């Protein structure tokens with residue numbers, strides 16, 4: 081498999097490091113890259129920490145595709161709590177060689193903790209690790225730092241910060257060779273840890289899980305990329321700057337801090353013009369698309385400039401002078417500043433100047449001032465100190481209504497697409513877990529590029545589904561570490577097919593990943609990031625856009641008169657995501673995605689073993705008020721009311737987990753399908769059923785996204801059978817003493833020793849049913865019950881709400897001990 | 898007299914120039930505009946964009962910045978001065994289309 085199966089954990093304060101095995105369970109669920117890193121940070125970061133304090137951690141991760149020879153996979157990422165947004169996580173990706181070298185050195189990632197008290201850099205040469213003194217390079221910018229370290233260490237990959245990172249500019253970036261990990265202030269996090277650079281050289285080889293199959297799919301992937309007009313020719317010919325004219329014509333190229341969407345001097349900076357100044361291609365390693373390039377205008381040679389940088393340092397500041405833009409781009413690369421955020425902050429500053437809110441501020445179009453400001457920001461000198469904090473903090477400090485035109489979401493400055501004229505991007509920005517980015521969902525593909533089909537940018541219809549789908553898919557792409565540009569060729573309808581990616585992952589890693597699983601991994605990551613944000617105090621109110629986009633219609637162009645009101649779309653989006661109306665993921669959704677710790681807390685399931693549906697509904701409603709987690713449509717209820725009972729309860733409790741206790745003994749696939757189509761989240765199959773029935777049920781479970789609960793009722797050797805059932809793919813094992821058996825042998829005969837033994841022998845969740853009551857709950861939890869299934873104690877209680885509340889309290893008390 | 902500005906981007910610009918102007922006496926549909934276009938640029942020129950009466954894959958045509966697919970596609974009527982912009986699928990090469 082393409083994992084190195086090892087993580088390096090480094091403490092910069094104690095200067096100690098250790099190797100840790102890659103957690104394969106996490107890798108299975110979160111893949112690698114962004115997903116793995118987010119999981120580590122979710123588990124290890126304390127709520128409320130200051131991103132620039134030593135409590136923040138930095139996770140450098142590769143994905144399972146990094147370093148395979150699959151096109152566009154030289155990529156790696158860094159995840160951290162963002163000093164710019166101060167609350168969200170940010171994962172920033174880079175196409176430099178560090179990821180490949182790291183993999184070849186035998187590591188999937190590095191977790192960097194705490195902070196050094198003096199400048200250092202981390203040196204990795206295969207399994208030789210050292211923390212080196214960086215005093216002599218501290219204070220130098222990136223080009224010089226890279227060349228000194230290159231001379232010193234020879235063949236290796238170098239990622240470094242410039243003076244902006246050292247001075248804790250909240251949108252400082254990291255450069256790795258000629259590529260940038262740009263957003264969210266990663267450079268400041270390095271600076272706060274006094275980490276100047278990471279130098280890596282590796283010489284090990286990677287292996288593929290199924291080389292033969294992988295090669296075949298990889299060839300197919302390469303053919304798709306080569307055969308597509310965008311990835312096959314266009315991007316290589318013009319680079320990303322080819323977008324300038326197209327976006328401008330749509331009236332959504334932000335000009336002068338998003339005052340309008342049409343740039344009158346667009347020709348000066350468009351891709352067609354830049355082609356004349358092309359020097360050479362500079363792609364990420366092994367990329368056939370090859371959008372990266374070097375250009376030279378007059379005496380100024382620079383990487384790119386990429387579309388986003390051209391826009392941020394050009395039209396957004398009212399500048400069309402290519403020489404200035406080239407110089408500014410080159411300066412940002414050397415100082416280590418994110419161009420998108422810089423262009424936003426300076427655009428905002430210039431607007432403050434135009435409006436007289438900051439007397440000394442320069443005005444739109446002042447190119448020399450742009451260059452001076454970039455230097456001052458990196459040094460935090462004069463007004464540069466204010467601007468170094470990002471547009472949100474700067475506007476809060478200046479006030480006077482400047483917050484209205486501070487163009488950010490959740491503190492992260494917006495990229496180069498005006499959301500008023502692109503309804504999909506309006507929703508993408510506002511619901512992005514890391515704030516104002518186009519990289520979590522990029523509906524520009526459909527709304528502007530018409531790939532694979534045109535979707536009207538001015539219509540909100542279908543956008544909630546498109547955005548949530550793309551967010552999930554991009555999260556998985558980010559975790560495997562492909563370049564998202566591949567998606568332009570891979571998606572063949574608006575459903576965004578991922579079959580090809582899934583096959584590549586399966587053959588490379590050996591994990592079975594089909595289209596459903598691919599999207600589920602992304603959805604899991606997206607929900608976990610959301611939970612992180614909620615833990616940090618972000619709410620529905622933060623899923624919003626700056627006032628400029630809500631109150632000031634676009635003044636000209638095809639989107640003239642449009643604002644970006646996303647309220648209705650937002651509710652639809654929450655609904656599609658399975659979040660409640662406040663935007664909080666429901667427990668049902670978290671169960672479905674198997675997100676810990678929610679799924680690892682014991683859950684209370686009320687078993688509605690009744691005949692009458694109306695009565696069952698009343699009890700379920702009362703029990704739900706008392707806080708029950710799962711609602712079981714009991715076998716007697718299904719026998720009397722049919723699958724209608726499942727449908728009805730699904731409809732009434734959209735955010736609860738619904739269990740259909742079918743006690744299936746045969747026709748595993750069909751009955752599982754029936755339960756799933758009626759809306760159940762879990763279906764009960766008898767553990768005593770033939771293996772073939774279990775296998776079919778598990779297959780249907782995967783296909784229809786429903787969990788398989790195998791009930792051990794009547795099984796002679798429960799532990800042995802449970803082990804077999806787990807192997808067959810059951811999601812939950814139920815230890816169940818049936819009602820008839822209870823009637824004969826007593827209601828408190830819960831086989832705790834068997835439960836404890838099961839806990840030791842199997843990994844999947846264990847449900848316990850039959851005779852549980854207040855007195856036995858603590859013992860059941862102690863022995864390892866994950867789901868407590870209670871019938872009579874709730875359904876026959878005079879007050880099911882109170883009974884549920886008492887039982888829940890007992891479970892919680894137990895947990896807190 | 899109605900003047901229609903045709904703007905070309907990426908490799909289309911190299912082939913047809915940045916802009917062309919077509920004058921018409923009465924409103925016409927976009928599909929009919931291609932007749933004028935062929936007269937100006939040679940019989941075969943329209944076939945880059947059209948196969949019969951169908952728009953070829955990979956082209957974006959905007960009428961004053963609005964994708965004609967959001968309008969009445971090739972049947973959209975041009976009745977006043979306007980700009981039609983032609984983009985290949987973000988600049989993909991002709992041979993791939």
Ligand code: SF4
Nearest residue numbers: 364367369371372563
């Ligand atoms: S398409 Fe561009 S950004 Fe993506 S991997 Fe290739 S060169 Fe790098």
